[in-house]
Amino acid sequence: MSFIIERPEWFDQAACRGRETALFFPNEAHAGARDVFAAARLICARCPVTEPCAELGMAEPESGMWGGIVPMTEIRRARRAS
Secondary structure, rough: OOOOOOOOHHHHHHHOOOHHHHHHHOOOOOOOOOHHHHHHHHHHHOOOHHHHHHHHHHHOOOOOOOOOOHHHHHHHHHHHHO
8 A cells, every 4th residue: 555655734634633544444345334434524524634635545546535535546437538
């Protein structure tokens, strides 16, 4: 799994700061992944930096929750289909 080595400045304002990374990057094949993503969305819902986070997620190869939106693999799939 690849992770961002340098955190962007806005990350200091992120609601997920200090949270367990696995909450936002669960194994999507695991049966409980939907529940994990639902918990992550609750955190993202009160985050002031969801827009730059989602933008970063589109540039990152790592699948997971970015900016409170659906897993990036689903977004990429939808964009390719359109």
